[in-house]
Every structure is written in structure tokens, then in C-alpha cells.
Amino acid sequence: MARIPHQTFTCATGCTVEATLNLIGGKWKGVILYRLLTEQVLRFNELRRLLPNITQRMLTNQLRELEGDGLIARKVYPEVPPKVEYRLTDYGQTLAPVIHALKAWGDAHIEGGARAAEAAAN
Template sequence: MPRIPHPNFHCAAGCTVEATLTLIGGKWKGVILYRLLTEQVLRFNELRRLLPNITQRMLTHQLRELEGDGLIARKVYPEVPPKVEYRLTDYGQTLAPVIHALKAWGDAHVDRHTAAVPSATVVPRIQP
């Protein structure tokens, strides 16, 4: 059963963290926002290439949610085949420090994890 976020944020300390995570949480939203932050404007298929493990349906769903929350803007060009571009809105740009902080923390976490795990020793294969 999904967790229902608070309908208003006049609640205990930390509730605003929940509000933020509701907007950018999940497996793909943060990555989509990061890509739009670094690339400025991306078309749907460019995002698909940058995120090879996401399904078309999930990417469409995540983009619609981000657009509905006012974090990204979608521009459709009237041509055949349709051309659609995505970019961060001014409101979405305010997440830049948050996204950069998440990336910095993630980089440090990966470095820490990599240093803690000894590299696997390669055992030569014996040919039959």
C-alpha cells in the first residue's frame, strides 16, 4: 500500500523533507532532473538514450509528474514527426543546489564503497 503524503505541511519538523522527497523521490526523477540541469534541453528520445534502463512508459509517467509539479516544462513543436523538448522551469532550477548536493554525496558514497570493497582477483581460465 503506498504511503499517503500529508495534505498540508503544517506538521512536525521534517515534514517538509517529506514534501521535497515526494516531488523528487523515486528511482528516476532525480536522474531526470540532473540530466535536464546539466544538458538544459533534452528531447524524449535523448532522455531515453541517457537512461537506458527506464521504460518508455515509466519515462512518460515521470515526466508528466514532474511537469504537473511545475518542475519541468514541455514544449511541443507542430511538425511531423512530433518534436517534444523538456527543460527545467525557473521553479525547477531552484532544485539545482539540492541535486548537486545529492550528486556530491553520491560520488563520495561510491568512492567510500569502492574503497571498502576489495577488488576481485581475476582467476585465469584454464582451457580444456
């Protein structure tokens, strides 16, 4: 049975973590935010190239959710074919320390995992 997320976060300690994960959780949102943090402005197809395992539908859904939460901004240029760019909003930029911390932890985890595998092989 699926767990229903809180609608308000005036509960016990840890609800703020849940609130944050509701915004950036999932397989792709963190990666999208990281790419927009490092590249600053990306078009839809540029994101697709940077995330080769994501489907077009999933990318569209994740971008819509991030935009709906105010973390990214979408700018449509009136030309044919349409040109759409995505960037972090000022609010989205406030996640920079969180995204950098996740990357640093991931780098250490991968490096530590490689060392553990190497030690086990010896």
C-alpha cells in the same frame, strides 16, 4: 500497508523533507532532473538514451509528474513527426543546489564504498 503522504505540510519538523521527496523522490525523477540541469534541453528519445534502464512508460509518467509539479516544461513543436523538448522551469532550477548536493554525496559514497571494498580485500 502503504503510507498515505500528507496533503498539507503544516505538521512536525521533517514534513518539509517529506514535501521535497514527494516532488523529487523515486528511482528516476532525480536522475531526470540532473540530466535536464546539466544538458538544459532534451528531447524524449535523448532522455531514453541517457537512461537506458527506464521504460518508455515510466519515463512518460515521470515527465508528466515533474511537469504537473511545475519543475519541468514541455514544448511541443508543430511538425511531423512531433518534436517535444523538456527543460527545467525557473522553479525547477531552484533545485540545482539540492541535485548538486545529491550528486556530490553519491560520488563520495561510491568512492568510499570502493575504498572500503579494496581495504576489505587486502
